[in-house]
Amino acid sequence: MSQVATSRGRVGFIAGFLVLPLALYLTFVIWPYIQTFGYSFTNWSGQSPTFGFIGLDNYTALMKDEVFLGALWHNLLLLVFVPTLTILLALFFAFMVNAGGRSGAGGVRGVRGSAFYKIVYFFPQVLSLAILAVLFGAVYRSDEGGLLNGFLIGLGLVDPAHPVEWLNEPNLVLWCLLLVVVWHGVGFYLVLFSAAMQSVPKDIYEAALLDGAGRAQTFVKVTLPLLWDSVQTSAVYLGIAAMDMFVLVSTMTSGSFGGGPDHHSEVMATVLMRNFLYFGKSGYACAMGVVMLVLTMILSVVTLRATRRERIEF
Amino acid sequence: MGSTGEGLGRRDLIKRSAALGLITVPTMSFLSACASGGEDGSTKGPDKAAVTKENPFGVAKGGKLDVVVFKGGFGDDYAKAWEAAFDKKWGTTSSHLGTQEITGKLQTRFNGGTPPDVVDDSGAQKIKLDVLAKAGQLADLAPVLDAPSLDDPSKKVRDTLIAGTVEQGMQGGKFVALNYVYTVFGLWYSGKLFKEKGWTAPKTWDEFLDVCKKAKDAGLGGLAHQGKYPYYINVVIMDLIAKKGGLEAMKAIDNLEPNAFEGNAAALAAVEAVYEVVEKDLLMPGTNGLTHTESQTAWNQYKAAFIPSGSWLENEQLKQTPDDFDMQFLPVPLLADSKLPFEAIRAGAGEPFIVPEKAANKAGGLEFVRSMLSREWSTLFAQQANSLTVVKDGVDPKVKLRPGTQSAVTALKAAGDNTFNYLYPDWYSAMDTEIQDASNELMAKRIQPKEWIKRAQAAVDKAAKDPNAKNNHRS
Incomplete structure (x- = not known):
C-alpha cells in the first residue's frame, strides 16, 4: 500500500512542478510543430492567411527536387565528417592536455603549458557564428587580399592572376565550410572531454602506467571507454549542428540564402529558407521542415542506440 | 529506491532527455x-x-500613420523629413521604422492582418512583390495615379511621372507598387584613370575588349564584377541581349516565350561576348568570389577598368571613392548589328513603395504616396539621398549633383526614348535566381555559352508553367 501511495504522491509532486514548463513547451514548441505539419499539406505562400489544401503534393515534389536532394546529400556528408573530425581532434587534444605529458614524479599530467592551451583552444567558441562568417570570409577571400591566397601567393604556390576562389569552387566550398565548423567546435569539446577526463580517478591511469601502458594504449584502453558517455552526447550534438549549418552557408556562400556556387554548398536549411521567404512557397518549405525533423529524430535515435555500451562505474 | 528494477537509470533519463532537447x-x-x-x-x-x-482619399485629420522604410543605400532621413511634412499638413501622428529586415519585421504583421500603412519594400530582405501580390496583400494604387497632382491640380499624378513607372509597378495587371527611385544601369569607370592612361570610353564591344586588354597590360584587371552576387553580371548579359536583339528580344524573355533564349541569336551572341572576357582572361583576378563591397572598393582603388552597376553605386561607394576619382557612367557597349543604338540604356524605377490592402489607415497611405510624387517631396529625397526620383523634372535645379549621378543624368538625356527595362526579376523570383546561378558558372568558366542558354531557357520554361504567369504580360 505504502509503495503505491508514495509513488502517487511523487507523481503529483513532479507534475506540479512540470505544469508551467509543459504549458510553455506545448504552446511554443509542440503547437508550431503541429502547425508545420498542417502547412506542409497546403500551398501557403507565407504572406497571407489564405491557402488551399493540396495533399501530399509538396512531398512528392520534394522527392523530385534535385536541389533539395543535393542539399540532403551535403547534410549527410557533413553529418559524417563534422562529428568525426571534431571529436577525434578534441579527444586527441584533451588527452594531450590532461594525460599526455611525460610521467614525472607526480604521476599523470598534461603536456607542458596545458593550462594555456586549454584557454587558447576555447577562444573560437566564444565567437558567434556571424563573426566567424566575417572572419573566414577574410580568410577565404578570392583575391590576393584573402589570408589564404595572400599566403599562398607569397609562397609562390598560387599565381596572383588566378587566385583560388575558395568559396566559389564547387569541389572546395563544402570542405572550406567544414573546416570552419571543426575549428569552431574543437575547443568546446576539448573542454568538455577535459572535464570528463579529470573526473577519471588518477589511480586508474597510474595502474595503467605501472602495467607499462604507453600513451596510445592508455588512451584507447582507459580514457576512451571512460569517456564514452560524453562522446556519445557530443556526437548527437555535432550531428545536429551538421544538419543545420544555416548561418555559415547562408552568409558565406553565393546565392540568395547562400548555397552557391550552383547549389554546391546547399544544405536543407538554406533551400528551406529560400523557398519559404524568397520564392513564396512556404507550404513547400514546411514540408522540408518536416523532413528535416524526421531525419534529425532518426539520427538521434540511431546514434544513441548504436553507441549504447556497458557503463563502467567509478 | 535502488538500481534494481528500474529500466532506465536516472542519469540515463536525464541524458536522453537532454539529447532530445538538443535536437528539438x-x-x-x-x-x-x-x-x-x-x-x-x-x-x-x-x-x-x-x-x-484636396483630399481625394478622405484622410481623417489627426489620425495615425505607420511608415516602414528600408534603410539601405539611401538611409532613412528622407522618410523622416516626409513624415514631418505629412504630420504638419494632416495633424497625424506618424510612427517611423527604418530597417534592413523588412521580411523579419513585417511578415507576421502581413499574416496577422495588421500591416503598416506605407512600406518601402526593398533590400535583400524585402518581401517579394510577386508573392505579396498573389496573396492579395497590396492595395491598388491606381486611384493615386488618377488623383490630381499636388503641384498642379489640373494635372493627374499619372501625367507627372517618367514613362515606364506605371508599367514597372504592375503585378498581375494591377498597379500595386510605386517604384520611386529612378535608376540607370550599365558600366562605370573612373574618368581620372582613363584620362591618365589615355583610354577613351568604348562604344562597341570590340573597343571595350581593347580597353580591357590595355588595362591588363598596364597591370590591372579589365572588368570587375560583384561575383558573389551574379545579379550584376546579369545586367551586362541582359543589356547586351536587349541592345542586340531589340525590345522584342527583351519582351520575349519577360513574356516567357519558348524561344526567349534557345534559338535566339542575339542571346547567344551576348553570352558569347561576355564569355570572351572570361576566356581572354580580362576579368579582375578573384572577382568571381568577391562581394559587391569588396569588388567595388577594389575598383575604386584602380584595380580594374570597368564595373557593372546601377546608379546607386556612387552613393553606396561615397566613403571609398577617392575625391578625384571622377566616376563616370557608360552604357553597355554595342555588339555588331545591334538593333538599339549605343545610347540606349536600361533605366527604371526601383525602391518599390506599397500600401497594404489591409492597412489601418489606407487613405493616409495613399495620400502619403501622392505627396511623394510632389516636387517638394521629390526634392527632399534628392537632397537627403543624392538620387533621382520618377517625378518628371522633379528636382529643383539648385540641387548640385555628384559626377557619377551627373553623368547618369547626361546619359539619360542622350538616351531619350531609348530606355528599356526588364520586368522578369520582379515577376519571377525563381527564374531570376536560376539564371543568376548559370551566370555564376559561366563567369567561373565551368559552363559554356551554349549551356548557359540551355539553362536560362529551362528556367523560363519552368516559370511559364506557373498558372500565375498568365496574369503577367507586356506588349
Missing part, C-alpha cells in the same frame, strides 16, 4: 518560422473624412 531546439527555430499567427479576424474601421478635391 535547433530544428524548432526553422519550424516555428513556419507558423503563422492567428487568422485575419477583425477589420478595423478607419476614421474617414469626406472626399474632396
Whole structure:
C-alpha cells in the first residue's frame, strides 16, 4: 500500500512542478510543430492567411527536387565528417592536455603549458557564428587580399592572376565550410572531454602506467571507454549542428540564402529558407521542415542506440 | 529506491532527455518560422473624412500613420523629413521604422492582418512583390495615379511621372507598387584613370575588349564584377541581349516565350561576348568570389577598368571613392548589328513603395504616396539621398549633383526614348535566381555559352508553367 501511495504522491509532486514548463513547451514548441505539419499539406505562400489544401503534393515534389536532394546529400556528408573530425581532434587534444605529458614524479599530467592551451583552444567558441562568417570570409577571400591566397601567393604556390576562389569552387566550398565548423567546435569539446577526463580517478591511469601502458594504449584502453558517455552526447550534438549549418552557408556562400556556387554548398536549411521567404512557397518549405525533423529524430535515435555500451562505474 | 528494477537509470533519463532537447531546439527555430499567427479576424474601421478635391482619399485629420522604410543605400532621413511634412499638413501622428529586415519585421504583421500603412519594400530582405501580390496583400494604387497632382491640380499624378513607372509597378495587371527611385544601369569607370592612361570610353564591344586588354597590360584587371552576387553580371548579359536583339528580344524573355533564349541569336551572341572576357582572361583576378563591397572598393582603388552597376553605386561607394576619382557612367557597349543604338540604356524605377490592402489607415497611405510624387517631396529625397526620383523634372535645379549621378543624368538625356527595362526579376523570383546561378558558372568558366542558354531557357520554361504567369504580360 505504502509503495503505491508514495509513488502517487511523487507523481503529483513532479507534475506540479512540470505544469508551467509543459504549458510553455506545448504552446511554443509542440503547437508550431503541429502547425508545420498542417502547412506542409497546403500551398501557403507565407504572406497571407489564405491557402488551399493540396495533399501530399509538396512531398512528392520534394522527392523530385534535385536541389533539395543535393542539399540532403551535403547534410549527410557533413553529418559524417563534422562529428568525426571534431571529436577525434578534441579527444586527441584533451588527452594531450590532461594525460599526455611525460610521467614525472607526480604521476599523470598534461603536456607542458596545458593550462594555456586549454584557454587558447576555447577562444573560437566564444565567437558567434556571424563573426566567424566575417572572419573566414577574410580568410577565404578570392583575391590576393584573402589570408589564404595572400599566403599562398607569397609562397609562390598560387599565381596572383588566378587566385583560388575558395568559396566559389564547387569541389572546395563544402570542405572550406567544414573546416570552419571543426575549428569552431574543437575547443568546446576539448573542454568538455577535459572535464570528463579529470573526473577519471588518477589511480586508474597510474595502474595503467605501472602495467607499462604507453600513451596510445592508455588512451584507447582507459580514457576512451571512460569517456564514452560524453562522446556519445557530443556526437548527437555535432550531428545536429551538421544538419543545420544555416548561418555559415547562408552568409558565406553565393546565392540568395547562400548555397552557391550552383547549389554546391546547399544544405536543407538554406533551400528551406529560400523557398519559404524568397520564392513564396512556404507550404513547400514546411514540408522540408518536416523532413528535416524526421531525419534529425532518426539520427538521434540511431546514434544513441548504436553507441549504447556497458557503463563502467567509478 | 535502488538500481534494481528500474529500466532506465536516472542519469540515463536525464541524458536522453537532454539529447532530445538538443535536437528539438535547433530544428524548432526553422519550424516555428513556419507558423503563422492567428487568422485575419477583425477589420478595423478607419476614421474617414469626406472626399474632396484636396483630399481625394478622405484622410481623417489627426489620425495615425505607420511608415516602414528600408534603410539601405539611401538611409532613412528622407522618410523622416516626409513624415514631418505629412504630420504638419494632416495633424497625424506618424510612427517611423527604418530597417534592413523588412521580411523579419513585417511578415507576421502581413499574416496577422495588421500591416503598416506605407512600406518601402526593398533590400535583400524585402518581401517579394510577386508573392505579396498573389496573396492579395497590396492595395491598388491606381486611384493615386488618377488623383490630381499636388503641384498642379489640373494635372493627374499619372501625367507627372517618367514613362515606364506605371508599367514597372504592375503585378498581375494591377498597379500595386510605386517604384520611386529612378535608376540607370550599365558600366562605370573612373574618368581620372582613363584620362591618365589615355583610354577613351568604348562604344562597341570590340573597343571595350581593347580597353580591357590595355588595362591588363598596364597591370590591372579589365572588368570587375560583384561575383558573389551574379545579379550584376546579369545586367551586362541582359543589356547586351536587349541592345542586340531589340525590345522584342527583351519582351520575349519577360513574356516567357519558348524561344526567349534557345534559338535566339542575339542571346547567344551576348553570352558569347561576355564569355570572351572570361576566356581572354580580362576579368579582375578573384572577382568571381568577391562581394559587391569588396569588388567595388577594389575598383575604386584602380584595380580594374570597368564595373557593372546601377546608379546607386556612387552613393553606396561615397566613403571609398577617392575625391578625384571622377566616376563616370557608360552604357553597355554595342555588339555588331545591334538593333538599339549605343545610347540606349536600361533605366527604371526601383525602391518599390506599397500600401497594404489591409492597412489601418489606407487613405493616409495613399495620400502619403501622392505627396511623394510632389516636387517638394521629390526634392527632399534628392537632397537627403543624392538620387533621382520618377517625378518628371522633379528636382529643383539648385540641387548640385555628384559626377557619377551627373553623368547618369547626361546619359539619360542622350538616351531619350531609348530606355528599356526588364520586368522578369520582379515577376519571377525563381527564374531570376536560376539564371543568376548559370551566370555564376559561366563567369567561373565551368559552363559554356551554349549551356548557359540551355539553362536560362529551362528556367523560363519552368516559370511559364506557373498558372500565375498568365496574369503577367507586356506588349
